[in-house]
Amino acid sequence: MNLLVCGVGGQGVLLFSDILARLAMAAGLDVKKSEVHGMAQRGGSVTSHIRWSKKVYSPLIEEGTADIIVAFEQLEALRYIHFLSTAGLLIYDPLRIDPLPVQIGLVEKMPDEVLQERIAARAALNRAIPAFAAACDLGNPRVQNTVMLGAISHFLEFPLSFYEQVINQLVKPQFVEINLKAFATGRALLKENLPAKK
Amino acid sequence: MNKQLLSGDEAVARGAWEAGCEVAAAYPGTPSTEILENLATYPDVYCEWSVNEKVALEVALGACLAGVRSLAAMKHVGLNVAADPLFSAAYIGVRAGLVIVTADDPGLHSSQNEQDNRFYGLFAKLPVLCPSDSQEAKDFVKIGFEISEEFDIPVLLRLTTRVAHSSSVVTLNERAPKPPQGYEKQLQKTTLLPAFARVRHIDLENRLDRLKAYSENTPLNRWELNNTDIGIICDGVAYQYAREVFPDASFLKLGMVYPFPEEMVRNFAERIKELIVVEEVDPFIELQIRALGLKPIGKDRLPRTGELNPRIVRESLLGSTTKVTPEPNIPNRPPALCPGCPHLGLFYSLQKQKVIIAGDIGCYTLGALPPHSAMDTCIDMGASITFAHGADKALSANDPRPRLAVIGDSTFFHSGITGLINTVYNQSNVITIITDNRTTGMTGHQNHPGTGKTLMDKETKVIDLEKLCRACGVENVIKVDPYRLQETKKTIRKVIAEKKPAVIISQRQCALLAGKQGRTKKVDPEKCIGCKSCLALGCPALSYANEKAVIIETSCSGCGMCVEICPKEAIG
Numbered sequence: 200m201n202l203l204v205c206g207v208g209g210q211g212v213l214l215f216s217d218i219l220a221r222l223a224m225a226a227g228l229d230v231k232k233s234e235v236h237g238m239a240q241r242g243g244s245v246t247s248h249i250r251w252s253k254k255v256y257s258p259l260i261e262e263g264t265a266d267i268i269v270a271f272e273q274l275e276a277l278r279y280i281h282f283l284s285t286a287g288l289l290i291y292d293p294l295r296i297d298p299l300p301v302q303i304g305l306v307e308k309m310p311d312e313v314l315q316e317r318i319a320a321r322a323a324l325n326r327a328i329p330a331f332a333a334a335c336d337l338g339n340p341r342v343q344n345t346v347m348l349g350a351i352s353h354f355l356e357f358p359l360s361f362y363e364q365v366i367n368q369l370v371k372p373q374f375v376e377i378n379l380k381a382f383a384t385g386r387a388l389l390k391e392n393l394p395a396k397k
Numbered sequence: 398m399n400k401q402l403l404s405g406d407e408a409v410a411r412g413a414w415e416a417g418c419e420v421a422a423a424y425p426g427t428p429s430t431e432i433l434e435n436l437a438t439y440p441d442v443y444c445e446w447s448v449n450e451k452v453a454l455e456v457a458l459g460a461c462l463a464g465v466r467s468l469a470a471m472k473h474v475g476l477n478v479a480a481d482p483l484f485s486a487a488y489i490g491v492r493a494g495l496v497i498v499t500a501d502d503p504g505l506h507s508s509q510n511e512q513d514n515r516f517y518g519l520f521a522k523l524p525v526l527c528p529s530d531s532q533e534a535k536d537f538v539k540i541g542f543e544i545s546e547e548f549d550i551p552v553l554l555r556l557t558t559r560v561a562h563s564s565s566v567v568t569l570n571e572r573a574p575k576p577p578q579g580y581e582k583q584l585q586k587t588t589l590l591p592a593f594a595r596v597r598h599i600d601l602e603n604r605l606d607r608l609k610a611y612s613e614n615t616p617l618n619r620w621e622l623n624n625t626d627i628g629i630i631c632d633g634v635a636y637q638y639a640r641e642v643f644p645d646a647s648f649l650k651l652g653m654v655y656p657f658p659e660e661m662v663r664n665f666a667e668r669i670k671e672l673i674v675v676e677e678v679d680p681f682i683e684l685q686i687r688a689l690g691l692k693p694i695g696k697d698r699l700p701r702t703g704e705l706n707p708r709i710v711r712e713s714l715l716g717s718t719t720k721v722t723p724e725p726n727i728p729n730r731p732p733a734l735c736p737g738c739p740h741l742g743l744f745y746s747l748q749k750q751k752v753i754i755a756g757d758i759g760c761y762t763l764g765a766l767p768p769h770s771a772m773d774t775c776i777d778m779g780a781s782i783t784f785a786h787g788a789d790k791a792l793s794a795n796d797p798r799p800r801l802a803v804i805g806d807s808t809f810f811h812s813g814i815t816g817l818i819n820t821v822y823n824q825s826n827v828i829t830i831i832t833d834n835r836t837t838g839m840t841g842h843q844n845h846p847g848t849g850k851t852l853m854d855k856e857t858k859v860i861d862l863e864k865l866c867r868a869c870g871v872e873n874v875i876k877v878d879p880y881r882l883q884e885t886k887k888t889i890r891k892v893i894a895e896k897k898p899a900v901i902i903s904q905r906q907c908a909l910l911a912g913k914q915g916r917t918k919k920v921d922p923e924k925c926i927g928c929k930s931c932l933a934l935g936c937p938a939l940s941y942a943n944e945k946a947v948i949i950e951t952s953c954s955g956c957g958m959c960v961e962i963c964p965k966e967a968i969g
Contacts, residue, residue, distance in 0.1 A: 207730065220564060224402050231530070232402070233563035235506050242937055243732035256637040258530070258563035261707040263721040274727060281723045298730040302940040303768055303932040306728045317724060340951060 200355075201260040205246045205279045206271030207296050211344035214369065215269070216247035218348060221365045222357045223251035233258035242299070244275055267354060268322075269347055271330070272296050273314055280321045289322035290351055290389070292343065294331040326350075326389060333384050342374075342381035349385020399569040405560040408531035408567050409498060410435035412538030413468050416494075417575040418442055420460035422453035424811065425840040426472030427507040428561040429500035433470055434843075437852050441572070446843055446852045449778070449811040450475035454482045454497060458551070461495040462587060464578030466542050470498040473514050474777065478812070480521070483551075487522045488597040489587050490549035490604070493578055494542035497523075500556045503677045504704035507839075509758070509777065511702065513679035518553050518655035522601055524608050525553045525655040526617065527632040531565040537652065540617065548604050548611070557677060559634045559704060609656040617652030618661055628669030630662065630686065630693070631676060638710045639675040657685040666691050673714060677705050734763050736938035737914055737954025739905030740832055742879030743803075744769035745934050745958070746886040752799045752893070753788060757781035757813070759805035760838040768935045772803060779804070779812025782820060782829050789825035799893045802829045806862065807837035807845045814869065820898060821870035828892055829871075829900045832879075833862060834907040842910060866900040873899035880905055882961050908954055915955035920946045924967035931959045931968065 202219060206212040216232055223230040234247040248260045265283050270276030270291035283289055295314075300306040318325060330346035337346075345366070352362060362382060370378050403411060409432050413421060421444045423433040437444035443460075447453035450471040457469035471479060476499045483497070499517065502508040518525030526541055528534040534556065541552040585593045612618065627646040629639050636650050649665045651658070666672050666686075674683040674695035683695035698713045699705070711717065734741050744764040747754065748771060756762055756772035757780060765772035774784055781802035789800045804813045809831050820827045837843040844850040849859040866874045875892065877885045885903065892899045908914075927944040938952035939959060946967070948959070960968045 208732070220402055224400070224566060229566060230402065231563060231565045233559060235558075235562070242730070242735070244730040255565075257641040257707050258559060258565070258634070258637065259706045261641075261711070262723075263719065274730070277724050278727050278730075281721050297940070298728050299733045299935070299937050300731070300767070301728050302937070303935070304929070304941055305767060309728065321724065 200251050200267075201265045202249045202267045202269065203246065203260055203265045203279060203282050204249070204269045204271075205244070205275040207275060208242045208245050210245070210271045211341060212245045212247055212271060215344040215348060216249050218365050218369055219249050220251075221368065222355070222361050223249070225361050225365065226357055229253060229255045231255045231258040244278060246279060267351060269351055271343060271347065273318070274298070274309070277314060277318055280318065283322055287322070287324065288354060289318070289325040290328055290347065291318070291325065292330045292347065293327040294329075328385065328388050330385060330388070333388060334381060337377060337381055337384065339377055342378055345378045345381035346385035346388065349382040349387075350389040352382070352386060353389055400566055401569055402564050403531045403535070403567045404431065404562055404564045405528065405531050405534040405556055406431035406500075406562070407435045408534040409470070409538050409554070409556070410439070411567065411569065412535035413496070414439040414442060415535070415570050415572050416539040416542045417466050417573050418468050418496075418542070419465035419577070420457060421445075421468040421470070422447045422456040423470040424448070424450045424453055424475055425837055425843040426475050426500070427840055428502060428556070428558040429470050429472045429475070429498060430840045430843070431561075432498060432500075433852060436468070441574070444852050446845060448846060450479040451482060454479040454486070457495055457497070458482060458486050458489070461491045461493050462489070463580040464493050466494045466575055468496045468498065468538075471500070472508065473499055473501040473512055474508060474510065475499075476514055476517060478778065480517070483517065483523070484521045485589055486551045488589055488594055488601055491545050491551060492581075493575065494545035495551040496538055496541040496545060496554055497551055498554045498556065500558070500561045501678075502558050504558065506558055509775065511678055513677075513681060514553070514555055515654055515681040516679065519681075522605055523551055523553045523655075524548070524612075524653060525555055526652055527555050527654055528560055528652065529633050529636045529650070530560065530563070531567045533652065534560060535567055537617070544608075544611070548608050550601075550604050550608070555633070557633055605656055612653050612656045612658040613660050615653055618658050619650050619652075620665060621648040621650065622668070623647050625668050626670045627673060628665060628671070629673045629675055630665070630682060631674065632682060633677065635675045635677050635705055638705050638707045641707045642710045642714070651682065654682060659685075659689055662686055662691075663689060675699065675705070675710060678702070731766060732763060733937050734760065734935060735908045735954075736936050736952045737908035737911070737956035739834055739879040739903065739908065740764060741934055741936055742882055742885060742905075742958050743830065743832060743903045744771040745962070746879070746882055746889055747771040747801075748933065750889070750893070752801050753785070754801045754803055755781040755784035755788070757802070757804040757808050758839075759808050759832075760834075761803055761805055761832045764803065768933050778808055779816055782813055782816035782827060785827040785829075786816065786820045786823065786825045789827055799896075800825070800827050802827055804829065804831055805838070806831060806833040806835065806847050807843070809862070810846050810860070814865070817866065817871065817900070818869050826896055826898055828898070831862060831900060831902045833902050833904040835904070836907045836910060838907045838909070842907065862902055866902075871898055871900050873897060874902065875899065876902045876904055878905060879903045880956060880958055882958060908956070913955050915957055917950055917953045917955055918948050918957065918960060918968050920948055921967045921969070924965045926965055926967075928964065930964055931962050934959055934962055
């Protein structure tokens with residue numbers, strides 16, 4: 200499994216990928232995870248590559264070979280979409296966070312429709328999950344990542360009990376309950392079948 | 398057996414602990430920072446943030462000569478700072494083991510260059526170990542201590558970002574404590590007077606000869622003999638990429654790249670039809686192979702810049718059939734100063750001044766980018782004050798632009814202070830601004846001599862920057878609060894007008910540590926005239942839509958700097 204996660208610094212990309220890597224390990228698989236977070240806290244673009252199988256060599260996913268991309272933000276979805284395999288699945292949060300140069304008017308803003316069209320053109324199998332909005336509804340925007348985790352859990356081979364275990368291990372005790380709620384919310388947000396591939 | 402998912406940095410820390418390491422010193426720097434942060438969480442190891450890498454290496458060297466296994470860790474450019482003791486350490490040797498970690502950054506994820514520190518092994522005459530994943534990172538630290546003690550030499554452990562910051566499964570072991578050997582005076586070994594050092598150099602060459610023999614036989618260098626049409630020699634993470642792209646090829650995987658196992662390479666090459674070297678950045682292995690008269694495929698096909706990855710290895714060596722291209726024209730997302738960052742206030746106040754500003758290394762380097770564009774240079778740790786001094790000497794009275802230097806508090810302690818003393822002693826009119834955010838911000842909030850806390854979370858003396866600068870001979874030392882924009886601007890103007898050396902300490906705690914400063918600010922769309930004055934602050938919480946300023950509620954830290962800027966009192 201090649202799974203790429205992307206988002207903006209501060210969105211919880213790294214915890215999300217930690218959880219996934221631990222799930223794979225709990226399933227007895229070899230796993231490698233690689234991330235760039237040198238300046239992540241400064242609002243930069245953050246990615247994490249997670250690979251699991253019987254034996255994994257490269258910690259990096261090759262372009263065009265990701266089975267799943269999970270994007271926490273639309274522009275970041277488009278930025279890394281070339282990693283997706285032709286049969287791959289993109290799950291993205293329709294949240295829009297424009298980079299600073301766009302915000303202050305130095306760079307032109309890409310219209311939402313254009314962004315959506317370009318995403319759809321390149322990822323036949325895609326689904327928008329409003330995880331950030333759902334997390335805000337739950338009362339904590341920081342559980343956006345766990346909502347996303349619930350959504351993609353439909354496509355991973357791990358038993359549900361593993362998720363609870365790993366969330367318990369990695370999340371501070373006072374936040375376990377809301378994370379479990381967020382997980383259930385994410386699962387509910389993506390329960391229907393995905394649209395068939397064009 | 399206990400298995401855990403560890404990053405390369407975490408694995409190095411674990412390996413050092415298991416090996417009975419008792420003293421570790423470092424200066425934070427991406428991608429090496431987490432080594433000491435993790436090692437400090439284990440009991441029985443003394444860990445410190447030293448003020449710079451030279452100090453860290455000397456501390457570790459002192460501890461190893463005093464009889465306990467010691468480790469120094471730093472990023473690649475940090476080893477440049479520590480190069481002086483590094484070369485001496487090779488001559489002196491060790492008592493208990495000494496492992497020096499250099500975490501290189503191919504691809505420059507967070508650095509000013511992508512130098513290949515394997516060359517330091519060749520240059521300083523030290524064995525170099527290159528792990529390719531976390532398990533090896535842990536194992537190689539332990540083997541490194543053994544080599545260090547057996548051959549009386551410090552060992553260089555070279556990580557790269559992709560090894561340091563990727564996680565993989567590691568089998569854990571228990572700690573094997575080493576009885577301390579105590580200190581013993583060994584004048585001729587540890588005092589590098591020319592007469593003694595000459596003897597030590599001969600001894601070092603002998604040690605290297607023995608290490609060469611070790612390198613020929615160590616399991617750190619191993620063959621994986623499969624199809625012999627293609628044979629690949631590689632090290633570090635490049636091994637993982639090559640193994641992925643060439644599942645059937647034969648491999649010579651080098652865990653120890655210096656001293657170079659010439660015979661092993663020759664024997665391997667004899668069986669192989671086509672020899673390929675896959676390595677990141679410089680042709681370190683390839684040069685040594687070419688010196689044997691062999692002619693492998695290597696940097697004639699593979700890039701000398703940036704990180705490798707499976708695609709680059711595949712396309713460079715096999716050619717590409719299906720080229721995957723990224724989507725064009727997506728707005729970049731450069732890192733930015735945080736909402737409420739005190740540097741925003743300082744850089745806002747520096748905007749539009751006709752000055753030359755030499756910058757330094759830290760979060761504040763981002764002030765070089767728009768909208769502030771408040772910096773002309775970024776060279777290395779500590780280079781701001783010295784650059785400004787040099788420029789002042791060169792330009793003298795012919796260029797009226799005042800010479801400013803902007804440097805962070807941690808960087809000032811690291812290597813700014815010597816530059817400041819130099820400006821005073823050699824008399825230039827440099828105005829130094831210390832952006833004192835009470836932490837080492839860029840690398841994730843490490844303590845330093847100004848914070849009053851050690852790495853091991855002990856209370857300690859706080860070095861007072863103001864008094865320190867005065868003691869360096871600067872009479873004009875002024876503190877400002879960068880949140881007070883008008884006042885900061887006025888102070889800077891006044892100091893510039895005085896035309897004499899000065900230090901301005903711009904002091905406010907890092908916004909990420911300070912948390913929310915006040916109520917989330919709001920824009921009154923009735924009053925807002927869309928003049929964009931507030932956007933000049935460069936705060937990521939400020940945006941512009943439908944000809945009005947907008948404050949992104951979830952980002953705003955409530956610092957209130959924008960309130961002061963707005964000419965129409967539309968923000969509050």
